[in-house]
Amino acid sequence: MSGLALENVTKEFGSFTAVKNVDLTVPHGTFVCLLGPSGCGKTTLMRMIAGLDLPTGGAIKLDGTDITRVPTHKRELGMVFQSLALFPHLSVGENIAYSLRIRGTGKEDQKKRVDELLSMIHLPGYADRPVSKLSGGQRQRVAIARALAISPKLFLLDEPLSALDAKLREAMQVELRQLQQRLGITTIVVTHDQREAMTMADTVVVMNGGEIRQAAAPVEIYRRPADTFVADFIGMTNLIDFTTDSAGRVTVLGTAVEGLAAPGGLARGVLSVRPEDVHLTAPGPGAIAARVTFIRDLGGTIETFVEAGDKQIVAVSMPNARPDVHVGQEVGIRLSPEACVVLKS
Amino acid sequence: MRREAPQKLSDYGPLLFPAGMLIVFFVIPFATMIAVSFFKRDPAGFYSTAFVFDNYARFLSLFFGKVLGFSLFLAITVAICCVVIAVPFTYLLSRARRRTQVVWLVALLSVLSLSEVIIGFAWSTLFSRTAGITNLLVAIGLMGEPVALNPSFGAVLTAMVYQALPYTVLVLYPALVRLDPTLTEAARTLGASPVKSFFTVVVPALRNTIVATLIMVFIFALGSYLLPQILGRPQHWTLSVLITDQAIYQSNMPFAAAMAVFLVLVTLGLVALTLIAGRKGEAA
Numbered sequence: 001m002s003g004l005a006l007e008n009v010t011k012e013f014g015s016f017t018a019v020k021n022v023d024l025t026v027p028h029g030t031f032v033c034l035l036g037p038s039g040c041g042k043t044t045l046m047r048m049i050a051g052l053d054l055p056t057g058g059a060i061k062l063d064g065t066d067i068t069r070v071p072t073h074k075r076e077l078g079m080v081f082q083s084l085a086l087f088p089h090l091s092v093g094e095n096i097a098y099s100l101r102i103r104g105t106g107k108e109d110q111k112k113r114v115d116e117l118l119s120m121i122h123l124p125g126y127a128d129r130p131v132s133k134l135s136g137g138q139r140q141r142v143a144i145a146r147a148l149a150i151s152p153k154l155f156l157l158d159e160p161l162s163a164l165d166a167k168l169r170e171a172m173q174v175e176l177r178q179l180q181q182r183l184g185i186t187t188i189v190v191t192h193d194q195r196e197a198m199t200m201a202d203t204v205v206v207m208n209g210g211e212i213r214q215a216a217a218p219v220e221i222y223r224r225p226a227d228t229f230v231a232d233f234i235g236m237t238n239l240i241d242f243t244t245d246s247a248g249r250v251t252v253l254g255t256a257v258e259g260l261a262a263p264g265g266l267a268r269g270v271l272s273v274r275p276e277d278v279h280l281t282a283p284g285p286g287a288i289a290a291r292v293t294f295i296r297d298l299g300g301t302i303e304t305f306v307e308a309g310d311k312q313i314v315a316v317s318m319p320n321a322r323p324d325v326h327v328g329q330e331v332g333i334r335l336s337p338e339a340c341v342v343l344k345s
Numbered sequence: 346m347r348r349e350a351p352q353k354l355s356d357y358g359p360l361l362f363p364a365g366m367l368i369v370f371f372v373i374p375f376a377t378m379i380a381v382s383f384f385k386r387d388p389a390g391f392y393s394t395a396f397v398f399d400n401y402a403r404f405l406s407l408f409f410g411k412v413l414g415f416s417l418f419l420a421i422t423v424a425i426c427c428v429v430i431a432v433p434f435t436y437l438l439s440r441a442r443r444r445t446q447v448v449w450l451v452a453l454l455s456v457l458s459l460s461e462v463i464i465g466f467a468w469s470t471l472f473s474r475t476a477g478i479t480n481l482l483v484a485i486g487l488m489g490e491p492v493a494l495n496p497s498f499g500a501v502l503t504a505m506v507y508q509a510l511p512y513t514v515l516v517l518y519p520a521l522v523r524l525d526p527t528l529t530e531a532a533r534t535l536g537a538s539p540v541k542s543f544f545t546v547v548v549p550a551l552r553n554t555i556v557a558t559l560i561m562v563f564i565f566a567l568g569s570y571l572l573p574q575i576l577g578r579p580q581h582w583t584l585s586v587l588i589t590d591q592a593i594y595q596s597n598m599p600f601a602a603a604m605a606v607f608l609v610l611v612t613l614g615l616v617a618l619t620l621i622a623g624r625k626g627e628a629a
Contacts, residue, residue, distance in 0.1 A: 052530055072533040073541075085531035089549040099535035102545070146535070156534075 002028040002063055004049070004154060004186060010057035011044050011210075018044040020210040021058070026203070028063075029184045031177065033197035036207035037233070042190045043158055045207070049188065050156055051075050062153065075154070078147030082159040084139055086131045086146070093118075093127030096146045103150070117145040120179070137168050144176070148183070155180070155187040161196065173199040194234050198222070206230045222274075228343050231272035238273045238313045241345065250342065252335070253309045255288045260337035270345045275316035277339030280304060280323045280331045287332025292325050306331060382602035392599050400603035409587075409604070413611065416567060416583040423505045423566040424559045430506070431513040432555065436547055438514070439521040450518075453511040461508065465575035468504040469495055472576070500576040505569055509562050516561060520554040521547075556623050560616050567612060584608055 004026040011019040019041040026032050034042040047053040049060060051072035060068045067075060078099075086095050094101075096117055097110040105113075111127075118124050121141035131139060140160065147155060160176075161169045177200040180187045191197055197204045198218045205215040206229075214226035225231035228239055242252045244267050249256040252271055262269065283289055290308035297303075304315045304323055313333065317323055325331055351357055385395035438449055459467075471477050472494035479491040494500055528550065532542035548555070570585035584604060592601035 050534055052533070071538075072530075073536050073538050075534075076536075077534055079531070079534040081527045081531055083525060083527050085525060085527040087528065087531075087546060087550065089552065098532070098537075098545075102532075102536045102541060150536070 003030070004188075005061040006045075006049075006058070007061065008058035009045070009048060009055045009060060011041075011048060011053060012056045017210055019048070019055075022210075022212055024205060024212065024215060026186060026188065028186055030202045031180050031187045031200055032189070032203045032205060033201035034188065034190045034205050034207060035194055035197040035233075036192065038192060040207045041210035042192075042207050044210075046156055046158055046188060046190045049154070050077060050079050076150065076152055077154040077156060078150070078152035079156040080143045080147050080158065080160045082162060084143040084163075086139060086143055088131065090131070091127065092123070092129050092131055092134070092142050095131060095142060096127075096149055098146060099150045113149060117149060120148075121145045136164055137172065140164060140172060144179075148185075151183075151185075153186065155185045157187070157189045159190055159192070161191075162193075169193075169196070170199075176200060198234075204234075206233060208233070223341075225272060225341060225343070228270050228272070228345070231341065231343060236275050236314060236316070238275065238278065240271045240273065240311060240313070241268070242271045242342075243268045250340070253288050253311060255286065257335050257337060257340060258286065260335075260340055260342070262342055266342065266344065268345060270343045271335075272341040272343055273313075273335055273339055275303065275314045277336065278313060278315035279334050279336075280306070280315055280325060281334055283330050283332040287334050290331050290333050292327050292329045292331060295325070295327060306333065308333060378602045379606055381599055382606050384599045384602075386597055386599050391596065400600045401607070403600060404603055404607060409584075412582065412584050412587060413608075415581070416585070416608075417611070417615070419501070419505070419573075419581075419583060420563045420566040422502060423509055424562040426502070426506045427509050427513040427562045428555060428559055431510060431517055431558075432548065432551070433543070435514050435517040435521050436543065439518065439524075440526070450515075453514055456507075456511045461569070461571045462575075464504055464508050465572050468500065468507070468572075469575055472497075472500050495576045496578045496581070498577065498581055501573050501581050504572045504576055505566055508569070508572065509565055512565060513558055513562055516558050517551075517554065520551055524550060553623070556619060560619055564612060564616075567608070 004024075006022050006024040009019060009022045010017065022045060024032075034045060036042050044053060048055050051067070051070060055068060058068075059066055062075075087098065090098065093111075093114045096114045097105075100110045100113060114127055115124070118126055121144060123138060123141060126134075126138070126142075131142065134142065140163075143160070144157075147157075157176075161172050164172060173196050176189075180200075189196075189200065201218055203215055204218050204221045206213045206221065208229050214221060214230045216224075216226075221230065221234055225234060225237075231237045232239060240252050242250045242262075244262045244265075245251045245256060248261050248265075249258075250260045250262050250271065251257070257271075280290075280292075281287055288308050290306040290313065292304060293307050293312070294305040295302065296305070300319070302317050302319065302322055304317070304325060306313050306315065315323070315333075381392065382400055383396050383398070384392045385397050385399065387393045438446055441449075474491050474493035477491065477494060479488055479494065482488040483491050524547065528546050529539075529542045532546045533539065537545060567583075568585055570583060570589050573581050573583050573586055585608075588601045588604045588608070591597045591604065
């Protein structure tokens with residue numbers, strides 16, 4: 001099979017399990033983001049793929065060959081570290097050529113490849129500069145070029161953009177994604193920034209507590225979260241407890257949602273509703289009674305906070321559909337069945 | 346953090362105490378020694394005030410030239426041995442578990458507490474024919490009969506490296522602990538084996554520290570006068586030994602002072618050369 005396969009990979013540090021029975025297939029040429037809160041095991045998982053940590057159980061396979069015990073320097077990969085780890089005693093060009101020099105590539109070929117990579121990262125003519133004279137964004141690019149110098153089979157990035165300011169980070173996300181598509185290289189990025197994951201990835205892998213909670217396309221993760229953790233972690237959401245009434249209809253806050261039935265006869269659970277799917281109307285039968293408590297007008301979007309029962313619910317709308325409400329007003333909430341995701345509590 | 350340069354005279358206040366100590370305990374004795382080096386020896390008494398170059402002239406002979414050459418050679422060899430042993434050792438130590446590090450550092454500090462005399466006599470026992478380590482080799486069948494390993498150059502070198510090694514490790518330790526461990530990890534992901542990454546990343550990244558450590562051990566070893574006497578033959582005696590001999594046993598203070606001044610000048614010259622070479626290497 002072409003690509004990377006993790007089979008039942010586990011890593012224990014003493015009595016602490018950092019990564020628990022992870023199964024994941026990354027087909028050749030895809031871009032995968034490992035996403036999760038800090039301490040969820042995503043970095044440990046990446047370090048095991050790189051060979052910097054050894055798994056305590058399971059196997060890692062690349063193109064069908066078991067590489068679990070292959071030492072890092074024989075894995076033919078490129079990795080960008082969170083600290084970038086550029087070699088301070090080498091110039092930009094020498095940093096990029098390091099992997100070629102180690103492999104005994106000729107001086108001429110090294111220079112050619114360095115020039116090629118420097119123009120790829122839009123820094124032509126920077127080969128002789130010391131790395132200490134570069135800006136944050138430039139260092140980032142040099143670290144990427146250094147990792148790609150040997151055209152590796154696997155391109156790994158550990159929180160690569162976390163040191164950059166917000167604007168530069170957004171630009172680099174787009175650039176990184178375009179670069180990956182142009183090169184068609186199998187790429188795995190560790191991040192805690194969901195926006196970053198949504199921008200770049202073909203597949204987002206959401207992790208928590210050392211386990212994969214969901215691995216799917218970004219839109220799928222957003223629209224159809226697998227559990228309450230994923231729903232809550234990705235974007236804003238309203239998680240509302242529900243019960244099922246005698247007719248099998250899902251009932252929230254005392255009001256049944258028309259046309260929504262709980263699958264598999266679930267008696268109680270949690271409903272995930274994205275803020276943009278919460279529509280405020282006049283109070284009336286069939287609508288959940290609520291009261292506006294706060295309005296946050298951000299210009300681009302308007303967030304309306306309402307209280308229904310003792311539950312706070314957020315509705316987001318665009319300026320052209322600004323809800324005509326004020327703080328303290330009694331309103332009604334209507335939930336359309338296709339906007340609700342039914343989850344186990 | 347950037348600080349303002351001192352503006353008023355009182356801003357220099359904190360410097361007064363160290364400056365005073367330096368003047369009383371370094372500048373005055375050293376100036377006295379320079380003055381004495383030009384004095385005339387009085388065989389009947391001590392010395393008489395004069396301004397003669399006799400002491401320096403006497404020094405410019407083949408014999409003292411050889412001694413000076415040997416002293417520098419010994420100090421350089423000790424410095425290189427110490428750094429070659431200490432850099433890989435300290436690197437591994439800095440990557441070891443906390444407990445292991447503490448045990449090793451305590452052991453090294455305890456070696457520091459030994460005086461030069463103790464170290465000298467301990468090694469002379471270890472190198473002796475009757476009670477030395479060769480008896481162990483005989484016991485396990487590697488040697489026919491025990492031999493004496495001292496006095497010899499090897500014995501002097503071993504003891505001096507033993508004495509200087511803890512200083513070397515303690516000077517290198519902070520720099521190696523501060524070295525970003527992801528640098529070697531990055532080298533490994535780029536295809537360098539652990540040994541290769543040590544030589545292509547750790548050693549070059551610590552170049553300045555290593556040069557500074559070499560100079561420190563070199564100067565430390567230059568001052569050693571007991572170990573060459575205890576463990577070496579007369580041809581292994583360093584200039585420091587001769588200075589001690591002249592000053593204490595021959596009561597020739599002016600000549601001893603002249604040799605000491607000369608040794609300081611040569612040492613400063615060598616250190617300056619190293620620094621200039623280091624700066625050139627950096628610019629290249």
